[in-house]
Amino acid sequence: MSKADRAVVFAALGDPVRLNLLARLGDGGSITQLSVGLPITRQAVTRHLHVLERAKLIEARRCGREVRFVARPERLRQAMGWLDDVARQWDGTLGRLKSHVERKKR
Amino acid sequence: MSKADRAVVFAALGDPVRLNLLARLGDGGSITQLSVGLPITRQAVTRHLHVLERAKLIEARRCGREVRFVARPERLRQAMGWLDDVARQWDGTLGRLKSHVERKKR
DNA sequence: GCAATATGCAACCTTTTTGTTGCGCATTAC
């Protein structure tokens, strides 16, 4: 995976609206549904969703007249792995960083 | 940490040049030093470094006439934690995602 | 002191991103 591809994913994550959308995807979201409560138009939301889709963080599925977007967790894991790679380069020592994430929620 | 703050960090990571810079920081980098090999001017590199600095991913230190940029791994860990949070919301089950990152490099 | 090195600052340009409005098409409800 090239650095350009990685950048696409992080850039997709680099917007508060999109982070919000990602967090609410679990509710099972059609475009209109995901638009409620946001201070922008449906079309703007559509664009954000397309950005996330191009980054392969979500996937679109047609269901009759509506489109459901589902999460792609494997991509998120991949992104975490990339960060882990950089972190390892930084502190040199293997395994140290990982154990931090480990400890985080316990 | 607000979603806007998180977005700033991911947006900073969302550029191939900046990912490249981050990967080479370990070598201990002054601006001029980090600029060699890149197809852009020193001033452009300076801007990228400032973006990373504002995201608290790196830190600037004056050393005489040059500026050294050092990595801030804790911020990277934090970003990984945020991704982990989203992933957990997605697959509901606790600990599953983490074990994936775990397995990644072994 | 003087030249070379390392940065900083500001103005300017181009491209991308983000958002809007208006309209058209497909699907569903009645």
Add this chain to the structure above:
DNA sequence: GTAATGCGCAACAAAAAGGTTGCATATTGC
């Protein structure tokens, strides 16, 4: 069949990002 709902597309505008050039300032090496 008709109306309402859910989306897609295209044109447009405003704002932000990325990059350049030119010049000024501070340190270092001789």
